[in-house]
Amino acid sequence: MESYDLIFDTTANSRDVSDQVVTPEQTLAPSIHLEGTPSSIATPMRVLNDEKAVANTTSREKMCECLAVHGIKTTDKSNYLKQYLICIFQTHVLLTYRTRSRKAWLARGQKNASNQVIRVASEEQGREVRRVRTLAIRALYALGLDYGLVRVAVQEGNQLAIMDVNPAPKLNKEMESAYIQAVREYVCQIPHAAVDLKRVTLGADPEFMMRHSNGRLVMASKYFPRRGRVGCDAIWHGQNRMKKPLVELRPEPTTDPRELVIRLYRGMMMATRRVSESNIQWLAGALPHHQFPLGGHIHFSGITLNFKLLRALDHYLALPMVLVEDRRGIGRRPKYGFLGDFRPQFHGGFEYRTLPSWLISPTLSKGVLAAGQLIAARYPELTATDLVDVSVQKAYYEGQKEELQDRAVRLWEELTLLPEYKTYKNYLDSLASYLFSGTTWDESKDFRISWKLPPYRR
Amino acid sequence: MSITDSGIQTRQIITKAVTGKGRKFSQTTHSIQPPDNISSILGCWIINHQYDATRIGDAMEVTGSYDINIWFSQNRNTKTEVSNQTVRYNVPVELSYFDSNVREGTAEVHAVATQPPNCIEATISENGTVLVRVEKEFYVEMVGETKVNILVAPGDGDDWADKAGSDDYETDDIDFEDLDPNMVIDDLDD
Numbered sequence: 350m351e352s353y354d355l356i357f358d359t360t361a362n363s364r365d366v367s368d369q370v371v372t373p374e375q376t377l378a379p380s381i382h383l384e385g386t387p388s389s390i391a392t393p394m395r396v397l398n399d400e401k402a403v404a405n406t407t408s409r410e411k412m413c414e415c416l417a418v419h420g421i422k423t424t425d426k427s428n429y430l431k432q433y434l435i436c437i438f439q440t441h442v443l444l445t446y447r448t449r450s451r452k453a454w455l456a457r458g459q460k461n462a463s464n465q466v467i468r469v470a471s472e473e474q475g476r477e478v479r480r481v482r483t484l485a486i487r488a489l490y491a492l493g494l495d496y497g498l499v500r501v502a503v504q505e506g507n508q509l510a511i512m513d514v515n516p517a518p519k520l521n522k523e524m525e526s527a528y529i530q531a532v533r534e535y536v537c538q539i540p541h542a543a544v545d546l547k548r549v550t551l552g553a554d555p556e557f558m559m560r561h562s563n564g565r566l567v568m569a570s571k572y573f574p575r576r577g578r579v580g581c582d583a584i585w586h587g588q589n590r591m592k593k594p595l596v597e598l599r600p601e602p603t604t605d606p607r608e609l610v611i612r613l614y615r616g617m618m619m620a621t622r623r624v625s626e627s628n629i630q631w632l633a634g635a636l637p638h639h640q641f642p643l644g645g646h647i648h649f650s651g652i653t654l655n656f657k658l659l660r661a662l663d664h665y666l667a668l669p670m671v672l673v674e675d676r677r678g679i680g681r682r683p684k685y686g687f688l689g690d691f692r693p694q695f696h697g698g699f700e701y702r703t704l705p706s707w708l709i710s711p712t713l714s715k716g717v718l719a720a721g722q723l724i725a726a727r728y729p730e731l732t733a734t735d736l737v738d739v740s741v742q743k744a745y746y747e748g749q750k751e752e753l754q755d756r757a758v759r760l761w762e763e764l765t766l767l768p769e770y771k772t773y774k775n776y777l778d779s780l781a782s783y784l785f786s787g788t789t790w791d792e793s794k795d796f797r798i799s800w801k802l803p804p805y806r807r
Numbered sequence: 808m809s810i811t812d813s814g815i816q817t818r819q820i821i822t823k824a825v826t827g828k829g830r831k832f833s834q835t836t837h838s839i840q841p842p843d844n845i846s847s848i849l850g851c852w853i854i855n856h857q858y859d860a861t862r863i864g865d866a867m868e869v870t871g872s873y874d875i876n877i878w879f880s881q882n883r884n885t886k887t888e889v890s891n892q893t894v895r896y897n898v899p900v901e902l903s904y905f906d907s908n909v910r911e912g913t914a915e916v917h918a919v920a921t922q923p924p925n926c927i928e929a930t931i932s933e934n935g936t937v938l939v940r941v942e943k944e945f946y947v948e949m950v951g952e953t954k955v956n957i958l959v960a961p962g963d964g965d966d967w968a969d970k971a972g973s974d975d976y977e978t979d980d981i982d983f984e985d986l987d988p989n990m991v992i993d994d995l996d997d
Contacts, residue, residue: 430925453852454926476830476921505927505942507832607992614988711995779996799997 352400353378357385359537363529370532371520377496377528379403379517386539391732394539394657397532401737402493403516412492415739416511418746419491420683421484424510429502432512433478434466435485436524438496438531439656440691442482444524445469450503468523477503484509490689493737495656496528538653542729546769549725550698551609551718552602552648555633555708556582556595557796558641562628566638569596572623579616579623584641594641596620598708602648602696606718606773613714614800621803634792635678635686635705642681643706647721650698659689659701661728663736665764666720667703669757669784672750673713675792678705679748688736688745709790710799716780719773720764727767733760758785816959826909827949829867829902832922837875837939838932839892849887850878851929851939860918860947865905867947869918870897875939877929900947909951918947 355369370378381397393399406412413423430451436444446466469478485499488511498518502510520528559567569581570593582595598620600612636642652658667688690702701721707713724731735741735756744752761781764770770777798805858871872895880887900918922944929939 430927450925453850454929455850456848456929505940506834507922507942507944611988611992614992618988710997711992712997715992715995775993800995801991 351378352380352382354382354384355532355536357383357395357536357539359540361533361536363526363533366529366533366536367525370529371525372517374519375525376517376519381532383536383539389543390539390729393660393732393734394542394729397495397535398497398516399493399734399737401734405492405737405739406494406497406514406516409513411739412514415492415742416488418683418739418742419487419687420746421488421491422508422510424502424504424512429504429510429512431503432464432466433469433481433485433501433503435482435499435501436518436527437486437489437499438528438535440486440654440659440693441531442471442486443527443531445471445473445478445482477507480509484511487687487689488514490656490659491687491742496531498524535655538655539729542653542657544652544726546722546726546772547604548651549722550602550604550650551606551722552600552650552696553609553613553646553718554597554599554648554700555613555645555706555714556597556643557631557633557706557708558595558638558643559624560630560632560638562630566594566641567624567629568592568594570594572596573620579620586640594638595643602650604651604722606715606722606776609718610711610715613708617708617797617800617802621797627804630795631797632792632794633706633708633796634675634790635681637677637792639680642685644685644702645704645707645717646700646702647704647718648694648696648698648700649721649725650694650696652698652725654691654693654699656689658725658728659691660736661724661731661733662701662721663688663703664733665724665731665760666717668735668741668745668753669761670704670707670713670717671745671748671753672757672784673786673789674705674748675790676748677792679746681705682746682748688742709792709796710783712779712783713790715776716783719776720780723764723767723769723773723777727769730767731763733763735760754785761785816961817956818959819954819956821910821952821954823950824906824953824955825948826907826914826951826953827865827867827902827905828947829900829904830921830944830946831869831898831900832944833898833942834927835896835941835943837894837941839875839877839890839937839939841877841879841931841935841937842881842888842890844881845931845935845937846880846882846884848877848879848929848931848937851926852876852878853924853926853941855893856920856923858918858920858945860900860916860945862914862916862949863899865902865907867900867902867916867918867949868897869900869945869947870895872896873924875926875941877937877939879937898943898945900945902947902949905949906953908953909949910953914949914951916947916949918945920944921946 383395432448434446481501497516500512502512573581581593582597586592586594598616692700707717856873878889924943927940
């Protein structure tokens, strides 16, 4: 697989960059290596479209297998109503094209009607376009790539499926200038990507649910408002949308992980006052009830989002957490908890949504938030690329603890070498001994016991 | 002295607002009797779509019609012809958002076909009828007059910075008695 070298130069103009990353055949280089970056910048940050990831797309079979591991549907070319072509650079959609939908249905053999594509304005935010763009970014990420052209089919029943992902697409004029601009912006961001811990503002909205001793779900909406520091999640139960089973803690964001935990704790205290019945259990983790997967979303702001940051969070947080998860929680994936699950937020930052509800343990909560900030601040210095290997992705989705054990230990050791690790040494060391202790959490256990919340207060 | 001179003032204003909305995707199979001696179907096109939304209690319904044009061949593919049939439909649309605080008699409903009826496939069934599969999707919106309670600031706009309240609507009065989370957090090690 051919890779192109790009001289690291934050002042390079479009022409310089274009000369280095556009092939004579007017296609984008399948893989780009930045040469001459500051020595603290680790390899993952210096490579766009890792060759191993590009190799995963060379055969259609391999590509479909990888996407299937992530729960992404693929399709061959025959049966679609409409086709979208999405040009992506990491978390950004640069350009969107689509074919006109066929007005009339024609019998077999005459299906190859016009395949002419038209550009969709980037402002267009219709539901279908949004779904297509999100899926395309997810597919590109799943394959371990940083940029490429993703073809998405809209099939009958409003179903979306990936037709093809091309890491080295043929470029038209506007694609070329959009990709060159994106590469330049990425290069310019590198010197400022690693920041002080306190530059990273953390927020969180972990969920939990309540179960009556007779086994029935207790609706959060019965006790909590929709909005507020403790509220119910938007998901509903059964026919009635007013019945909302999930409780969500929404502490004010802060730059101090410990303060965030204190705010979460206050939220839980407040909740114990609203729900005082002793025969109601509080449950967290990944999937304490088969219908309702729980998330421990972490919000980050103050840093620039890119795939490298998401991959670092996947490697150093999501992978090690598999070691301690209750095996019952594996069913949460891949519909939820898939790798690199993010959502941009109105506050200008983003929400990392891959982790299950870590509220299940105070040690885990404290450690995960501290580690989250550490990783987000220092990810350009981290070296892991384990997840480019499909078998490691599989091990994550299937919860193969034995497969991941040694890798997780090695990844964690790397974190301990960061000078900033010391800032949260207490929380991080405790988290490490929890993660590597060989125990797993029990999702059927009331987590108020661990938090020593009423009625379990000493 | 008018009551508007004292303390915090509120006012009820009446405004038009979206008080309900919903989305409905539907797939339908129409069974159509073709003319005699049909050999094969060559194509199918749906045209002349017309629709209207109505409110039925708290729910909405879209009613409409379209023409299904089928192009087929007859007599062992020696002749082709287009048949035209108008079909009517009604689709109930469940609202995902509904606010019942609407002034009686002011609610209007609107529907938009986010995906106009589109033929997915047309086949000849075993009993000789033509089965036409159609997909469509609607977005409906209910707009009505509603009362909104607003805080009125005295003076001109310059005072706003001081008067705007904090957006923290914490209703629970937190009183932890002897329990200071600052003391507890670091001791939790489960």
